[in-house]
Amino acid sequence: MIVTADEVNRSFRGALDLLNSRVEGLKAFDMSERGFWRSFAAIWLTLPAYVVSIAFERLRLGLLFPNHPLLDSFQIDFVVALGQVASVLALPVAMIWGARQLHLTHRYVPFVIVMNWINVIAMLLMSVPLLLLLLGWATPALSALFSLAFFVIVLRVQWFATKATLGLESLPAFGIVTLGVVLNSLIDTAARALLS
Numbered sequence: 430m431i432v433t434a435d436e437v438n439r440s441f442r443g444a445l446d447l448l449n450s451r452v453e454g455l456k457a458f459d460m461s462e463r464g465f466w467r468s469f470a471a472i473w474l475t476l477p478a479y480v481v482s483i484a485f486e487r488l489r490l491g492l493l494f495p496n497h498p499l500l501d502s503f504q505i506d507f508v509v510a511l512g513q514v515a516s517v518l519a520l521p522v523a524m525i526w527g528a529r530q531l532h533l534t535h536r537y538v539p540f541v542i543v544m545n546w547i548n549v550i551a552m553l554l555m556s557v558p559l560l561l562l563l564l565g566w567a568t569p570a571l572s573a574l575f576s577l578a579f580f581v582i583v584l585r586v587q588w589f590a591t592k593a594t595l596g597l598e599s600l601p602a603f604g605i606v607t608l609g610v611v612l613n614s615l616i617d618t619a620a621r622a623l624l625s
Contacts, residue, residue, distance in 0.1 A: 430470040440546040448586040468545035478556035485559045512620035519612035540594040551583040
């Protein structure tokens with residue numbers, strides 16, 4: 430399933446509206462069954478973030494050398510790809526049960542569509558500080574500061590999107606976002622353990 434440029438534009442614009450607390454941003458997303466499956470296909474848009482993640486892992490492991498191919502370790506390539514896919518799937522899978530418990534199964538599809546698109550944006554955004562570090566344009570401390578700032582922005586839009594799509598109050602929405610953060614942290618820890 431190929432995601433069209435129009436859908437990417439509308440979905441990114443909708444996410445920007447949600448970041449600015451505008452509920453009408455939900456209208457920009459394709460909330461159909463087709464839109465549900467295409468929101469998972471949007472992970473292909475994160476290929477630049479994938480390449481940056483591979484380079485960062487090679488740097489972390491002391492394997493990043495000038496004039497040396499970046500994609501020459503199947504293990505690193507595979508583990509980073511697996512981690513990215515798992516981070517996209519973790520919350521939607523967990524929320525199958527969560528939506529049932531909260532009696533929100535009718536809101537599950539819009540929630541997943543919006544969160545998938547936000548995750549695409551988040552992966553791209555969170556790769557920027559790593560790229561600046563890899564290029565030598567930011568110190569580790571500055572890169573960490575940028576990462577923290579982008580993380581807060583991503584949390585903010587995820588929280589508002591969760592409230593808007595599931596119709597929840599602030600605290601339960603924050604709980605769901607926290608669940609997503611915990612799941613992604615566990616995935617990241619497992620991926621790093623596989624590469625160590």
